[in-house]
Amino acid sequence: MEIRADGISKKFFRKGRGTNYFTAVEPTDFTLYSNKLTGIMGRSGSGKTTLINMLSGLLVPSEGKVYLGNCDIYEVSDIERSQLRCSHIGVIPQGYTGLQSLTVLENILAPSRICGGEDRTEKAMELMDKMGITHLAQVYSNELSGGEQRRMSIARALINSPHIIIADEPTSDLDEENTVLIMGVLREMADTGAAVLMVTHDKQAAGYADAILTMDNGRLIT
Amino acid sequence: MSFAWDISIKNIKRKPFRSVMMGLISMLLSITVFLGSFAVISLKRGLEGYKARLGSDIVVIPSSAKGHGSVDDIYLQGITGNYYMPQNIIDKVSAINGIETVSRQFFLTSAKASCCSQRVQITGFDPDTDISVLPWIKDEYNGSIGEDDIIIGSEVSMPDNGILKFYGRNYNVKAQLDRTGTGLDNGVYANMSTVRRMAESASGLSASPSFDGVDINTAASALFIKVKEGYDIDEVSDDINIHITKVQAQTAKSMVSHISDGLEGISGMIGILAVVIWILSVVLLIVVFALLSNERKKEFGVLRVMGASNRMLSGIMSIEAAIISLCGAVTGLGISFVPIAEFSGGMREKLELPFLSPEPLTILLLCLGTLIISGTASVLTAFFTARRIAARETGLLLREET
Ligand SMILES: Nc1ncnc2c1ncn2[C@@H]1O[C@H](COP(=O)(O)OP(=O)(O)OP(=O)(O)O)[C@@H](O)[C@H]1O
Ligand SMILES: [Mg+2]
Numbered sequence: 001m002e003i004r005a006d007g008i009s010k011k012f013f014r015k016g017r018g019t020n021y022f023t024a025v026e027p028t029d030f031t032l033y034s035n036k037l038t039g040i041m042g043r044s045g046s047g048k049t050t051l052i053n054m055l056s057g058l059l060v061p062s063e064g065k066v067y068l069g070n071c072d073i074y075e076v077s078d079i080e081r082s083q084l085r086c087s088h089i090g091v092i093p094q095g096y097t098g099l100q101s102l103t104v105l106e107n108i109l110a111p112s113r114i115c116g117g118e119d120r121t122e123k124a125m126e127l128m129d130k131m132g133i134t135h136l137a138q139v140y141s142n143e144l145s146g147g148e149q150r151r152m153s154i155a156r157a158l159i160n161s162p163h164i165i166i167a168d169e170p171t172s173d174l175d176e177e178n179t180v181l182i183m184g185v186l187r188e189m190a191d192t193g194a195a196v197l198m199v200t201h202d203k204q205a206a207g208y209a210d211a212i213l214t215m216d217n218g219r220l221i222t
Numbered sequence: 223m224s225f226a227w228d229i230s231i232k233n234i235k236r237k238p239f240r241s242v243m244m245g246l247i248s249m250l251l252s253i254t255v256f257l258g259s260f261a262v263i264s265l266k267r268g269l270e271g272y273k274a275r276l277g278s279d280i281v282v283i284p285s286s287a288k289g290h291g292s293v294d295d296i297y298l299q300g301i302t303g304n305y306y307m308p309q310n311i312i313d314k315v316s317a318i319n320g321i322e323t324v325s326r327q328f329f330l331t332s333a334k335a336s337c338c339s340q341r342v343q344i345t346g347f348d349p350d351t352d353i354s355v356l357p358w359i360k361d362e363y364n365g366s367i368g369e370d371d372i373i374i375g376s377e378v379s380m381p382d383n384g385i386l387k388f389y390g391r392n393y394n395v396k397a398q399l400d401r402t403g404t405g406l407d408n409g410v411y412a413n414m415s416t417v418r419r420m421a422e423s424a425s426g427l428s429a430s431p432s433f434d435g436v437d438i439n440t441a442a443s444a445l446f447i448k449v450k451e452g453y454d455i456d457e458v459s460d461d462i463n464i465h466i467t468k469v470q471a472q473t474a475k476s477m478v479s480h481i482s483d484g485l486e487g488i489s490g491m492i493g494i495l496a497v498v499i500w501i502l503s504v505v506l507l508i509v510v511f512a513l514l515s516n517e518r519k520k521e522f523g524v525l526r527v528m529g530a531s532n533r534m535l536s537g538i539m540s541i542e543a544a545i546i547s548l549c550g551a552v553t554g555l556g557i558s559f560v561p562i563a564e565f566s567g568g569m570r571e572k573l574e575l576p577f578l579s580p581e582p583l584t585i586l587l588l589c590l591g592t593l594i595i596s597g598t599a600s601v602l603t604a605f606f607t608a609r610r611i612a613a614r615e616t617g618l619l620l621r622e623e624t
Contacts, residue, residue, distance in 0.1 A: 049617075050617070053616075053617035053620075054617070056527075058526065058527065058615065058616040058617040058620070059615050059616070059617030059618070060615060078531050078532050078533075079531045079533060082526070082529050082530060082531035082532075082534075083529065083531075085527075085529045086528065086529025086530075087529070091527045091528075093523075093524070093527055093620055094620075095620075097520070097523075097524045097527070097620075098524075099229070099521060099524060099525070100236065100521070101229065101232040101233045101235070101236040101237070102229065102232060106232075110225070110229075110525075110528055111528040111529055113225040113228075114225055114525070114528055114529045114530050114534065115529055140236075156528070160529075
């Protein structure tokens, strides 16, 4: 399954010189292919997060359409869109996003429980093992270090075996060891058929990508 | 357990401060709703009790009673005296147009002397026609009141052997009445013939009251009149006052009106106060929810990212609110029963209000209603707060740092 963006742009209301709005992302066409790890680089504030939020169904574009397979994801109801995101798209948001009332294991299982369906505890154990956080299963997420939190949110994004993985700076402020581990997992996901999109500032992480696109002032340069 | 329930319960447990804060507001809400309605209902019932105790439409006492106090005093203060109307006057009153029934009462003030256990006001009434004493006694005592049986007010000290002595004779105490905070509490109640016999035995003693030469076997101290349907009570009362010189008549309405006006004012004030506090706590609830949910925007964003729909978010917020507010409301109800226990005891006398607690079933319904009101208030608030947040796009929610 692929994600295709058709002329999407985003304007925010913001008082500026002469205008009332600010264009964070200029009209953009973009396709995220399966079996590929695609990287997006660019200066801070260039619109990377805005773009990928629109692609993952979290932010309605000002214009244009986003298709998941044949489905226009901003045409369907909120419940349907949530269901699509739950079962097909694994999102690793920027920053630290553990749910504080839940343990690491509960956090990782959350998307599968939101989605409904079978118990995925075994899969969660497997993912924790892969991310090296098995010993933290019963720890609350706010007691984790930055690197541990990031590894937890990657395991969480993968719990429903999504076809599409969208990661916003998955390796920012992590050490080399963690970077290698995380990029290894994302690479493996792409190699086994997933469409992986990653925003990064990190040259080392970018080395794992099949293709690197650059975002500059709201424009995506291929 | 569904995810929504699971995470709601965990959120409550992991954020005890937040939960307790919200619970306290629900507690305040339930205390106000419950105590407010309890007080208003109790006062209403107390007032009805007053009216019921009055029973009759018109009260007639002899003009000679003037020195002993007015009709008001008899009724509301329970102050009686030794004054009597002979049979021929009673017949004249009964003959007035528009009178349906006449119930007699016979008053006797016992002397504080060797003859009598205590100084009390004794009232004899006719159980067949009575409409003023019986309804009130019925709350405490449902049996029959036979010869030599007496019922005593709360201020009259209850003898250990259940026997009180007046003018050399013994009488069986059948029941002791609840406190009213008036002179009625000093009363002793018995049927007409028992009191007449008491008067008879008194007339032979030196401590005897003077009976003004009336025949105690036919005389009465006060007449309680029920007016026929279709007749104007005030007109009948005026008729009595104009045509029969030796008595004074007064309508019951004129006696209670000042009291009931006062009570309605007080219960209205309590009602308004309860509504004001209620509105304030609902506003507080809305503000606190808005503030608390502000700090939860990122959490909501993360849930959205993981595939939770807006509906699920509202569900989680509502479940949390329901659990917390029910706990708060139940605690509030528990706390409410402390002053209620006080009220049924000492408070009533201090406030000098006829305060009659509702029936257990009414109290139960009040409790249920309170739980429903505070539960609904917080669940609705939570639901709409969540809706408002969820209306923002997730991409924007995630930007809100916590
Ligand atoms: N809700 C908003 N309201 C107004 N302006 C916004 C909003 N969200 C983003 N912007 C602006 O849009 C631009 C792009 O933001 P975005 O978060 O996409 O940048 P980014 O490329 O991800 O930066 P970084 O590398 O620092 O994460 C920024 O200039 C930002 O100020
Ligand atoms: Mg960004």
